[in-house]
Amino acid sequence: MKDKVIIVEMLVEKIEQYAKTSLELYKLKAIDKGTDVFSSLISRVVIITIIALFFLLVTLGLCFYLGEVLGKVYYGFFAVAGIYAVVGIIMIIFRKRWLDDTLNDYIVRQIFKEKKR
Structure with a gap:
């Protein structure tokens, strides 16, 4: 009888260890996926920032060029602002x-993609 109690205690201990290990594994997988998504988003933010700066400079150049063509510098800025207003309205709609x-x-996709090891 005492052997059965010891076996049951060992079984309960093994189940407890398995549950703790499984929980730890799920935590680590969640952290891994979270860091993948976060690092991917950060790299995209950096790329988007660089592209935004490029478009800012192109926009300023276009403003000054249109201002020169239209006769007054601020006309160029108004024209480009109008273009951005139209693009903004389209972006809001879609x-x-x-x-x-x-x-x-x-x-x-980032959460469910498999890692290449």
């Missing part, structure tokens, strides 16, 4: 399809 869904799909 935000869900172009931005929200794309970002959600990207994050889900």
